[in-house]
Amino acid sequence: MKILVIEDEQGMRESMVSSLLQEKYVVEAAADFYSAREKLEVYQYDCILLDIGLPGGNGLVLLEELKKQNNTEGVIIVSAKDSLEDKVKGLNLGADDYLAKPFHLAELHARVKSVLRRKRMEGSNYITCDNLKIDAEQRMVWINEKELTLNRKEYDVLLYLVMNKNRLVNKSALAEHVWGDYIDDTNSFDFIYSQIKNLRKKLKDNEAGIEIQAVYGVGYKLVS
C-alpha cells in the first residue's frame, strides 16, 4: 500500500508519516502544492492524505486534477478549518473522507484503512483479525465462523480497535469516534471502561483469539 501525505506543517507531517510507517505502508510526503503535484503526476498511490491550505495553492485544485485523470486512489482531506463548506466541496469533488484537525492518530488509521478497504471492494469484503471476521458493510462479526451478537456501540468499539490492532488507542480517540458529542467529558474514562467490560466478556465467552488490554490512564490496546 502506498500512501502520499500532503501536509505543509512539518510536525504534523512527521507524526502522520511515522505513524503510518508503523502500519507497514509505503509512505511519501509532500510539503507544498508544487511538489505534491509533481509526485501525483509521476507516481500512483493507493491513498492520499490532502491538506487544503497549502503553500502555493489550494489542495482542492489538486483533488480536481486527480479526479480528471480518473485515478482510483482514495483521497482523505485533512483540514484545520473544519468548515462545512470545505467538507461539502471536497466530498463533491470526489474525496472519500474528511478529517478535521486536530485528530487522533488512531482516527487517521481507521479512516485510511476504511478508505483502502472500500477501494478494494472487488476483493474480500471481510476484515479478519485472528479468528475474528468482520463484515464492515453488514456490520456483522463472526468468531470461528460463529456469529457474535453485539450492540451498535460494542460493534463500533471493536471495529475501531481492530483497525488499530496492536496499537495503543487513546481513550478520548475511542470516545470521540464511537460516541461523538454524546458523551460528557467528566466521567468518560469510567464510562468507556464499563462499555468495554461488556465487550471483553462477550469476546472471552466466545473464545476470541484477541484480547482488549487496558493501559492505565491512556486507553486500550487490542492484541492477538
Added chain:
Amino acid sequence: MKLLNYTSVYFSLALLIVISIWAAAFYYTMLIEIYDSIDDGLDNQKGLVIQKAATDTTLLKKNNFDESDYTINEIPAGAALNLRDTYIDTMMFMQNERSDEPVRLLKTVFLQNGKYYELKVATSMVEEDDLVKQMFFSLLWLYLGLVLFIIIFNNFLFKRIWQPFYRLLKHLKKFRLDKPEPVTPIKTKVDEFNMLNETVQKFVQRNIDTYTSQKHFIENASHELQTPLAISINKLESLAEDEQLKPDQLKLVASALDHLERLTRLNKSLLLLSKIENKQFAEASAVNINELTKKITADFSDQLTFSGLKLTIAEKNSCIKKMNSDLAAILLINLVKNAIIHNKAGGFITITIHSDSLMIENSGVEKPLDQQKIFSRFHSDEPSSASTGLGLAIVKAIGDLYDFNTAYRYEQKHIITVHF
C-alpha cells in the same frame, strides 16, 4: 418631559414676564401722556374763560359748575398772592353717570379791575380702572395668542429641524453590535446635527470595528491553535506507544494528553460559538423537535444508563421549528449534556415539549443557580470539572441567533426553558 414642551414652557414663562414689564411701562407712559394732554386743554380753557370774563363781567359771578365746567370766586388779595396754578385729581358728581367720577381740576387766580378771582376749570378724566381693565384684557389676549403661536410654530419647526436628531435616535435605539446596520445620516443644514451625525457614525464604526476584530481574534486564535494542538497530541500519542516507557512516565504522558484534549474541546467550542455568532449556519429547514429530541436522547442512552439517570420525554404537542438542523441538534445535545453533567446519582431528567417551547428539568445540587450567570461563558460552580463551561453559552448563542428566549429557574429542580 419632551424637549418641545420644555422649550414651550420656558417661552411662555419668559413671555409672561416680558409682557408684564412691558404692560406696566406702557401703562405709565400712557398715563403721563394723557395727563399732559388734559392739562394742556385745561390751560387753554383757562385762557378762554379769563378773556371772556374781561368782556362779560356776569361771568365773575359764576360760583357753581352747573352746566359749564368752570367756577369763578372773588378772593382776598392776601390769599391770592400765595396761590399758584395747581392741577389736582378730584371727584365730581356726573349727571350722566349718576355718581362721583374722577375729574382733573385746574385752580388759578386772575386779576381784573383790581380784584382777585379764583378760577377752577374741570374736565372729565379717563377712568383709570377701566383703562387698566381694558389693557389687561388686550394684553391677555395678546399673550395667549403669542403662546399659542409659539406652540404651533415650535411644533412645526421642531419636527422639521429636529427630524435628523430623532431619526438618529431611532437608529441608535435599534442598534445592536452583533447585528450592525449602517447608521445612515440625514442631510441637514444644522451644524450641530451634522457634527452629531459624524460623531455618532465614527463612534458606531469604532465599536463595530473593535467588536469584529475581537471576534476575528477569537476565531483566528482558535484556528491557529488547531495545528499546534494536533501536532502535540499526535506526538504524545506516538510517545505513549513507546513500549520502553515506564508506567509512571506513561501516566505523565496520559495526563498531558488529557489536558491537551480538554484544550481541544475548549477550542472547538469557541470556534463553534464564533461560527454561530458569525451566522455561518445559514441553511434552515423545518426541524421536528420531537423526533430530534428522541433521537438525541437515544444516542445518550449508554451515558444515561451508566450515570443511573432516568430520562422521560413528555410530548404535549408536536413542535416543528424552521432553523438550521445542525444547530438544532447542537442546542439539544448541549441541553441534555448539561442536564447529565450537573445531575446526581440516581437522578432524573424530564423533557417537556410544547408546540412552541421545550423545557428540560433535572435533579442536581439542591440550591438555585445564578440566573444571570448560568448562560455566560466559562461560568461554572464546579471549577474542577472537566467540562468546557461553554455548553449553555452555546445554547444561549443559538437562542439569540433565532430570537428564542432561554431562561433558567429553580423549583426544587433545575429548569431550563427554550421558547421558540
